[in-house]
Amino acid sequence: MKILVAEDEPVSRRLIEKALKQANYEVVAVENGRLAVEQLCQPQGPRLALLDWVMPELDGPGVCGVVRRQRQQPYVYMILLSSKESKQDIVTGLESGADDYLVKPFDPEELRARLRTGLRVLQLEDKLVEAREDMRFKATHDPLTLLFNRGVILDLLARELARTRRQKGCTTLLLGDLDHFKEVNDTYGHVVGDEVLREVARRLVGAVRSYDFVGRYGGEEFLVVLNNCEAGAALIRAEEIREAIAGRPVKTTRGLLPVTMSLGALTSQFVADKTVEEILQLADLALYEAKAAGRNCVKVANPSVSAATPDCSVR
Amino acid sequence: MTETNDRSLEATVNFPELLARVDHDYEFLRELFGIFQQQIPSLLQSLQEAVAAENMKQVEITGHTLKGMLAALAAPHAAAAAALLENLGRNRDKIGLEDALARLKYALAVMVPELQRFVSEVRP
Numbered sequence: 001m002k003i004l005v006a007e008d009e010p011v012s013r014r015l016i017e018k019a020l021k022q023a024n025y026e027v028v029a030v031e032n033g034r035l036a037v038e039q040l041c042q043p044q045g046p047r048l049a050l051l052d053w054v055m056p057e058l059d060g061p062g063v064c065g066v067v068r069r070q071r072q073q074p075y076v077y078m079i080l081l082s083s084k085e086s087k088q089d090i091v092t093g094l095e096s097g098a099d100d101y102l103v104k105p106f107d108p109e110e111l112r113a114r115l116r117t118g119l120r121v122l123q124l125e126d127k128l129v130e131a132r133e134d135m136r137f138k139a140t141h142d143p144l145t146l147l148f149n150r151g152v153i154l155d156l157l158a159r160e161l162a163r164t165r166r167q168k169g170c171t172t173l174l175l176g177d178l179d180h181f182k183e184v185n186d187t188y189g190h191v192v193g194d195e196v197l198r199e200v201a202r203r204l205v206g207a208v209r210s211y212d213f214v215g216r217y218g219g220e221e222f223l224v225v226l227n228n229c230e231a232g233a234a235l236i237r238a239e240e241i242r243e244a245i246a247g248r249p250v251k252t253t254r255g256l257l258p259v260t261m262s263l264g265a266l267t268s269q270f271v272a273d274k275t276v277e278e279i280l281q282l283a284d285l286a287l288y289e290a291k292a293a294g295r296n297c298v299k300v301a302n303p304s305v306s307a308a309t310p311d312c313s314v315r
Numbered sequence: 316m317t318e319t320n321d322r323s324l325e326a327t328v329n330f331p332e333l334l335a336r337v338d339h340d341y342e343f344l345r346e347l348f349g350i351f352q353q354q355i356p357s358l359l360q361s362l363q364e365a366v367a368a369e370n371m372k373q374v375e376i377t378g379h380t381l382k383g384m385l386a387a388l389a390a391p392h393a394a395a396a397a398a399l400l401e402n403l404g405r406n407r408d409k410i411g412l413e414d415a416l417a418r419l420k421y422a423l424a425v426m427v428p429e430l431q432r433f434v435s436e437v438r439p
Contacts, residue, residue, distance in 0.1 A: 008380065009380050009383040009384050009387070010350050010354055010384075011347055011350050011351055011354070011383075011384045011387045011388060012383050012384065012387045014346070014347060014350060015336065015337070015347065015387055018337075018338075018340075018343060019338075022338070052383075054376075054379050056376075083382065083383065083386070104383065104386065104387075105336070105386050105387055105389075108336070108338070
């Protein structure tokens, strides 16, 4: 564990450094408060700190205040070291944002014990953050494919469409559906069906750019949001994605299975006046046309007609 | 083994405490004394100049640094003399400044040679 020691007086600094190295800490030693803040506010900076009270440039309580304001997460556990030992000093030190207070000259064993307390607090924070992130992931992702779930991909689509309108850009939406997927489930069972869905998800993510979005829209339906993708490139991108699925069979526990996907594509520049629901309806109708045209193909919706009767030309 | 129960030594440096503080690591003790020897001339000069100029803020800062260093080396009397200067500086109290400086110099004059002797003679 990395620990910052901020102490201007070199003998004490070396003593602390030695005591901490013996306890297997990785010590970063600095001689003033400004350098302490620089270290502690780095993204990968130390999360444990021993701060002398009286230091040049910025004192220990000053360091605590700046760090509490500037570095919200992860938490930094700070112990003030000082020869000041009045109740008022201790209160002032703790009120500045310090977590603990140790009077100099300190006993090395007491110092190490207090640092272990700090480590317990940091470990607890890590566990809480991990649990929160786990819950956040579960709330936003489909548990089988690990893609964004329906609610999130629709939110992302709405956000992208709004941004596109604002910036007069263009977003392409692809609604894809696996062909004859029910037969996979009926013939090989749902375990194999799940294997196919997971692999399809992996291929979809691999086929788009890092700033595009892929979500599971329904059972075997997927929604892809291609940001900054204009009409000229939309069909090419959609074909690449179709080929990423159909190009090679999916390896399952029951052997290699050929899998194809039909896609309905829609480019936002033609639907500036439509709601997200209307846009999805148009994409769905284009997908329906792709299915009707024999599957394993892409159809581009032409919304200039009407959402109820889209003009979808076969490509 | 160096004699550590001599009364004069106990009065200037608390050697058992110092040894405990360095975990009986004699090489480390020598290293600390080296740092101290390196620092002390400039700190004393800074203090003398501050006293002469009645720069009370500098008296406070340098007194504080010396106090910490001497306390870390388990030298209570010298540390107390430095603390007195720190307090005079903090309270902007110019009366007794020269006497306090003289007291610190005397404490150091007694303490430093004793510590040096101990450091050079002490063996594991």
